[in-house]
Amino acid sequence: MGDRLQGVKKISGFEVEWAGTPNCWRGRGGRVPVAIVNHITDGLMPGCLLWMQNPQAGVSANYLVTKDGRILQLVKDEDTAWANGVVNKPSWTLYDGTNPNRYTISIEHEGMAGDQLTESQYQATLWLHRRLAEKYAIPLDEDHIIGHYRIDSVNRPNCPGPGFPWKRLMEDLKGENSEMAEVRVIVKGKEIPGVIINDRAWVPVRDIVEALENRVEWDGNTRTVIVS
Numbered sequence: 001m002g003d004r005l006q007g008v009k010k011i012s013g014f015e016v017e018w019a020g021t022p023n024c025w026r027g028r029g030g031r032v033p034v035a036i037v038n039h040i041t042d043g044l045m046p047g048c049l050l051w052m053q054n055p056q057a058g059v060s061a062n063y064l065v066t067k068d069g070r071i072l073q074l075v076k077d078e079d080t081a082w083a084n085g086v087v088n089k090p091s092w093t094l095y096d097g098t099n100p101n102r103y104t105i106s107i108e109h110e111g112m113a114g115d116q117l118t119e120s121q122y123q124a125t126l127w128l129h130r131r132l133a134e135k136y137a138i139p140l141d142e143d144h145i146i147g148h149y150r151i152d153s154v155n156r157p158n159c160p161g162p163g164f165p166w167k168r169l170m171e172d173l174k175g176e177n178s179e180m181a182e183v184r185v186i187v188k189g190k191e192i193p194g195v196i197i198n199d200r201a202w203v204p205v206r207d208i209v210e211a212l213e214n215r216v217e218w219d220g221n222t223r224t225v226i227v228s
């Protein structure tokens with residue numbers, strides 16, 4: 001699979017856009033993220049973004065995934081967002097008595113309480129979860145991929161709410177539900193075999209680029225494919 005997956009990051013179509021906010025602490029007080037916390041904004045764009053950028057609000061998240069599938073980053077991964085500072089009857093097994101913001105990464109999802117994610121939003125957050133889980137070696141289970149309600153069950157019982165696709169997300173993250181099928185891609189009459197995983201076609205970058213008579217270089221150090 002290694003060869004096939006070389007191009008995944010380049011053709012996935014998602015990217016992180018920097019948005020920023022003053023509502024955060026520099027650094028994580030020596031901690032590293034051990035879990036991802038999911039939220040719903042209970043508000044729509046652009047208000048939900050502006051609120052988290054407003055110093056008066058005093059709240060934020062590391063990321064905001066919008067209904068149209070954009071991934072906005074407000075707080076760097078290595079800094080502390082203000083998303084779950086209040087702990088109230090927690091059911092999260094990894095809560096250790098210290099501020100959970102220090103050792104979690106929070107993802108807000110644009111939507112009103114009870115909303116389901118749009119398909120673009122779902123695919124974007126799935127991609128983001130995979131990326132963060134890989135970056136911080138976060139295990140893909142119910143102790144490490146959680147909702148805000150696990151930290152504050154009293155005042156945030158509906159964050160991210162009943163519309164959040166826990167089952168689908170966990171299955172997709174674990175790969176149990178990834179549908180894989182063969183696909184043929186024809187480029188300038190040349191047939192290139194590939195696979196379809198969860199409705200996306202993956203083919204080796206090199207085969208496609210060379211069929212288009214362009215040049216492809218691989219930088220193994222930075223794991224980057226350069227097409228020229």
Ligand SMILES: [Zn+2]
Binds near residue numbers: 038039083156159160
């Ligand atoms: Zn929340």
